[in-house]
Amino acid sequence: xxxxxxxxxxxxxxxxxxxxxxxxxxxxxxxxxxxxxxxxxxxxxxxxxxxxxxxxxxxxxxxxxxxxxxxxxxxxxxxxxxxxxxxxxxxxxxxxxxxxxxxxxxxxxxxxxxxxxxxxxxxxxxxxxxxxxxxxxxxxxxxxxxxxxxxxxxxxxxxxxxxxxxxxxxxxxxxxxxxxxxxxxxxxxxxxxxxxxxxxxxxxxxxxxxxxxxxxxxxxxxxxxxxxxxxxxxxxxxxxxxxxxxxxxxxxxxxxxxxxxxxxxxxxxxxxxxxxxxxxxxxxxxxxxxxxxxxxxxxxxxxxxxxxxxxxxxxxxxxxxxxxxxxxxxxxxxxxxxxxxxxxxxxxxxxxxxxxxxxxxxxxxxxxxxxxxxxxxxxxxxxxxxxxxxxxxxxxxxxxxxxxxxxxxxxxxxxxxxxxxxxxxxxxxxxxxxxxxxxxxxxxxxxxxxxxxxxxxxxxxxxxxxxxxxxxxxxxxxxxx
Ligand code: ADP
Ligand code: GLC
Numbered sequence: 001x002x003x004x005x006x007x008x009x010x011x012x013x014x015x016x017x018x019x020x021x022x023x024x025x026x027x028x029x030x031x032x033x034x035x036x037x038x039x040x041x042x043x044x045x046x047x048x049x050x051x052x053x054x055x056x057x058x059x060x061x062x063x064x065x066x067x068x069x070x071x072x073x074x075x076x077x078x079x080x081x082x083x084x085x086x087x088x089x090x091x092x093x094x095x096x097x098x099x100x101x102x103x104x105x106x107x108x109x110x111x112x113x114x115x116x117x118x119x120x121x122x123x124x125x126x127x128x129x130x131x132x133x134x135x136x137x138x139x140x141x142x143x144x145x146x147x148x149x150x151x152x153x154x155x156x157x158x159x160x161x162x163x164x165x166x167x168x169x170x171x172x173x174x175x176x177x178x179x180x181x182x183x184x185x186x187x188x189x190x191x192x193x194x195x196x197x198x199x200x201x202x203x204x205x206x207x208x209x210x211x212x213x214x215x216x217x218x219x220x221x222x223x224x225x226x227x228x229x230x231x232x233x234x235x236x237x238x239x240x241x242x243x244x245x246x247x248x249x250x251x252x253x254x255x256x257x258x259x260x261x262x263x264x265x266x267x268x269x270x271x272x273x274x275x276x277x278x279x280x281x282x283x284x285x286x287x288x289x290x291x292x293x294x295x296x297x298x299x300x301x302x303x304x305x306x307x308x309x310x311x312x313x314x315x316x317x318x319x320x321x322x323x324x325x326x327x328x329x330x331x332x333x334x335x336x337x338x339x340x341x342x343x344x345x346x347x348x349x350x351x352x353x354x355x356x357x358x359x360x361x362x363x364x365x366x367x368x369x370x371x372x373x374x375x376x377x378x379x380x381x382x383x384x385x386x387x388x389x390x391x392x393x394x395x396x397x398x399x400x401x402x403x404x405x406x407x408x409x410x411x412x413x414x415x416x417x418x419x420x421x422x423x424x425x426x427x428x429x430x431x432x433x434x435x436x437x438x439x440x441x442x443x444x445x446x447x448x449x450x451x452x453x454x455x456x457x458x459x460x461x462x463x464x465x466x467x468x469x470x471x472x473x474x475x476x477x478x479x480x481x
Contacts, residue, residue, distance in 0.1 A: 001475060003030060003037040004134035004158075006120040008113065008143035010039060012077060012359075013047045014097055017302060018248070018383045019141060019165050022215070025251040026471065027080045029464035033472055038132070039076060040123070040144075042116050043086040044097055054084060058129040060122070064182035066115045071130075085119050098143075103334075110173040113143040113201065114181040121150030124158040134158050136475040142171030145205025146181075149193050152208045153184055159478035161471075162205035164214040166380050167223050167230045168306065171201030195231070206235055210478050212243045213471070215381035216402030220245030228378050246471060247405050248381040249464030255366070255387045262363035267392075269458045272451070275367065275392055282368030285361075286352035288325050295444045296325045297437070298369025298393065300362045300384055303332030303340070303355075308375035308398060308428065313339045315434045320350040322441050327369065328353040329361055366391040371440045375425075375433045379403050385422070389457030394443075394450075395422040396436045406462070410443060410453055421457040 007023040009015055027037045041047060048054075054072035061068050069087035076082050085091070090112045095101045098109065106112060117139070122128055124137040124147070137160040139147045151157040178188050178199040188194050193204035206212055214220045222228040224237040236243060253259070257275070258268040265277035276292060283290050297319065301307040312328070313336065319326055328340050328351075340353035354361060366372070372388035372395040381402030385395040389407070397403040408414050409424035423443075425436035443449045 001035045001136070001472070001479070002132065002134045003035050003475060004040055004120060004123055004137045005037055005140075006040045006116065006137065006144040006147060007140045008042060008116065009097055010041055010076060013041070013050050014044055016096060016098070018381065021251065021383055022165070022248055023140065024076060024078060025249060025464055026468060027076075028078045029249065029468035030472065031080055033468055035472060035475075038081045038083055038134075040083045040085065040116070040120055042091045042097070042112065043072065043084040044091050045093060047084060048086075048092070051084070056086070057083075060119060063115070063118055063122070065180050066111065066118060069115060069119065071119070085116055087115060090115060109171070110177040110181065110199070113171065114146055114177070117144050117146035117201070118150055118181070120144055120147040121154055121157070124151055124160065125154035126156035127154065135479050136161060138163065138471075138475075139205060139209070141165045142169055142200075142202040142205070145171065145201045146193070147205070148208035148210075149183060149187055149204040153187070159210040159481065160208075161211045161213060161474060161478070162209035164202070164206075164212065164223065164380065167202070167228070167232060168378075170195070170203065170230065170232075173199045173201075175199055203232060203235070206232060206239065210242065210481075211474050212236070212239060213474065214243070214245050215248045216405045217245035217247065218404045219378075219380045219401040222378070222401060244470070244474065246467050247402060248383065249467050250383055250386045250390070250462045252390070252463050255363075255390055257367055257391045260363055260367065262360040263367040264364070267367075269392070269455055272392055272454060278364060278368035279370065282327060282364050283325070285364070286327050286354070287349065288327065288352050289349045291325075294323055294325055295370045295441050296327065296368070297371050297373050298365040298388075299326075299328050299330070299373040300365050301330045301374070303330045303336040305333075306377055306379075308377050308433070309333070309336050311375055311428070311430055311433050312373060313343065315430050315437070316343050316347070316351055318434055319437055320347055322438065324437075324441060326351045327365060329358060329365055331355050331357060366393055369393050370444055371396060371437075373437075374398075374403065375428070376400060376403065377428055382406070386462045389421050389460055390462060392454040392458050394440065394453045394457055396433070396440050397422060397424055398428050398432075399424050399426050408456070410439070410449075415449065415452060418452070418456060420453055421460065422453070
């Protein structure tokens, strides 16, 4: 089975969120089941810098509407074969993959990700310059979701899957973009790539894909409703027979408290007392009072409305009055960043925020915090709540999407079944979150209950095996058609 896995970010080369983790771990898990998988990624400056010099294996001189590009062959650090789309004019610049250094979207994003989609489609069709032809093309999020539209009009096209990692980001561009990137005029309509008068990459993918997946079973249901469908609920409900929710796994080697090089002291379920050295180190590093008994809440997140960060900032004073400490790591919304830093000045020693992206610190927070906070308004899957359970740091989560599917609320029944692994709350507001946090603090002070919660979480299987098999089954079904 040959699979082309198309993505706009992959860890550790380029990462803004969970998509990068998934794009590294899922292809590796598929490879381990015998799938011949190649990852296709844009050649951003940071990607080319991180890899040894790469050989060109194909050139694309006359793709209608696009500058000249080449395909370079390499490999991800995990050994999965990688193809990099080399197009200096579109990708070789500072800033991030989607935005410049001021957080403003690149003005030519339609072209930048149109090219990624177009090349994916060429490689998946009779026009491919390569001998290696995929049996299935797997696209991820809006950045590669135009590929199914191109494939629809191509010769001898491979079937394709689109995975929705976050429906909130759709890749919407002025209508002229469609024709200028070589899409036939006939597809610019509601039964096609058009969405409220614009070109929508994600809509195109959802319309033309042979199969749609999203990253948790609960989110697969939620996106068919007006509340979380971002205008696409009708199309998704219409296509529900080919819509599957598959919970993400995590990279259990990278996120393993027994071997993690980024934490102060490694530990596992049999040596949980060693976890406390990480709390000590985290308190020291973040300037918190070195008190081992006060519960320490941790959060690692993009600072956005989606993640409920506004609510966390709102309840911070009540949270530390429980008493508790709070450590925040993240970046995003400028106002939220400011408030987080203000809180850490005002409540110095009890609240501490680091604004920025710091992979090492995120590991130390997972290990050193007692309780993890993840009150997302919506969450397609979420990875941190799984990392935190694996690190013996029970999470407090809002009952939404992948959080429902990966955390078992602590109550008498779930404790008795040996399944309780965190705290799940329904009411997405300050009182809802604070009440759940209070429940967590009460449990924290009950040694027996806390140990049970930690061990239940640490014992859960969050690996990729089951999910990789579920993707494989979908590919296999598409190949039969
Ligand atoms: P999303 O992709 O919506 O941001 P996920 O929970 O799926 O949410 O994945 C987020 C990933 O990004 C996790 O691996 C998390 O640890 C990481 N992350 C987010 N913000 C930061 C940060 N400021 N520093 C380090 N890692 C971060
Ligand atoms: C998105 C979602 C997140 C998910 C990640 C990987 O960024 O917001 O919930 O875990 O993609 O699928």
